[in-house]
Amino acid sequence: MSLTSSPSPPSTSPSCRASVAAALRAAGCVFADDEAELILSAARTPDEAAAMTARRGAGLPLELVIGWAEFRGLRITVEPGVFVPRRRTEFLVEQALALAPDASVVVDLCCGSGAVGAALAAALGPVELHAADIDPVAVECARRNIAGHGGRVHRGDLYEALPGELRGRVGILAANVPYVPTAEVGLLPAEAREHEPLTALDGGADGLDVLRRVASDAAAWLAPGGCLLTETGERQAPAVLDAFARAGLTPRLAVSEELYAHVVSGRKGAGG
Template identity: 55%
Template sequence: MVSPRTDRPTLVQRLRAAGCVYAEDEAELLLAAAASTGALAGLVERRIAGEPLEHVLGWAEFCGLRVRVDAGVFVPRSRTALVVEAAVAATGPAPAVVDLCCGSGATTLALAHRLACRWLAAVDLDPAAVDCARGNLAPLGVPVFQGDLFDPLPERWRGRLDLVVANAPYVPSGAVAMMPAEARLHEARLALDGGPDGLAVLRRVAAQAARWLAPGGHLAVEVAADQAGALQAALRGYGLEPRVVRSADLDATALVARRPP
């Protein structure tokens, strides 16, 4: 850790000039992360060049936990805490849980700390995300599968899952170019691009979840507020019973869908 006496005002000024809204907070985190003045200079240059702070630091805070986030891996957003809360509220004791599109494993990690899972696993298609998630989840003995949605899961789990959580991409393809550069340039596109209307991956999750959930099991997903109606209709079409959960504080929308018993 570099001494706080390092030219902090200049550091804050440089960060603010680069467009960092929370320059003071970021300066403190960078100072704490750097083992030397030279190391600090390198971290600051990466941040000023536009790399996400979480990639520069190597971690993000999510649901009160410190989560490893490697370069190129989707950075967990604070709004996704709504999906965690909704999922925990919906499921019963000792559930069998799978987290799809897990990214760094942040949601899986939060669920592991809130639920006494009978079994818990995570899945992602991106090799970099899988490697990052394994680093976060190996200490808990949680397996991370690489593959497309439910494809890599053991067949014996079909129809036995109590809870499926998915923070799947839901940005419409045409809107990806308008996302902040931090996301657009530094996170994998497959973690952002949800197809023409943003719901291509989520519709596939809905279609397959109906077969993988146990009777009475729940699916919890994040979605944009203006997409909730269309996704509700899709979920009903697959025989699930959806409801919308919103949080003004987090500016977040989630859908929780139940497979009828």
């Protein structure tokens, strides 16, 4: 992952922090004090701090204001037009590491910022890491985040983006696909629906259009014993388990009550 040193903040005085926090609180930010600290740490000048505070107050996600999101202890670069990694998706990474702790080939499909791939590579050590997304903005962002792990990023529609030599070799295939039903996209928080790409949110009529495509071809790309993992909604989990089983994978559901996260994994048989 590409990390840059944080510049010296324009001011860390209590009065400056209080002023920024008050502006954020007035705009409805629940964690105004914490957000004020992050904005002041990221800003290089007082004018930039004021501009960042104004953008946050206008509803821009904090991560896009400061230019990064924390994910499993990593600082992941994000920029406008890219899906912001969620803390609950850390559970997907944890499940992948538990199921395939010795994986040597990792693919982050529908990678967005590349946060999942970067986190897996950071935990596993030297791996052959590939990430792919159909969105050019996401591809460029992911390239910056996984460069430090020697990862390669490809642009294209799902498996069409991947090098053919990966077929039958992938130990961990992480696919954090869009899974919000089309009719429910309008119910998402404004930060998501107004500032993140629709292609990263809308999963079709029942939210599973992209997931079914990923599952149907996964076995051809997985190594014997390799795993496909995806995040899904609680109501959708039974249908996802069925899709994985139909694709010839052994499905399993894991749930984190703390993060309200539901991850379905599917393992390819050791005999291929």
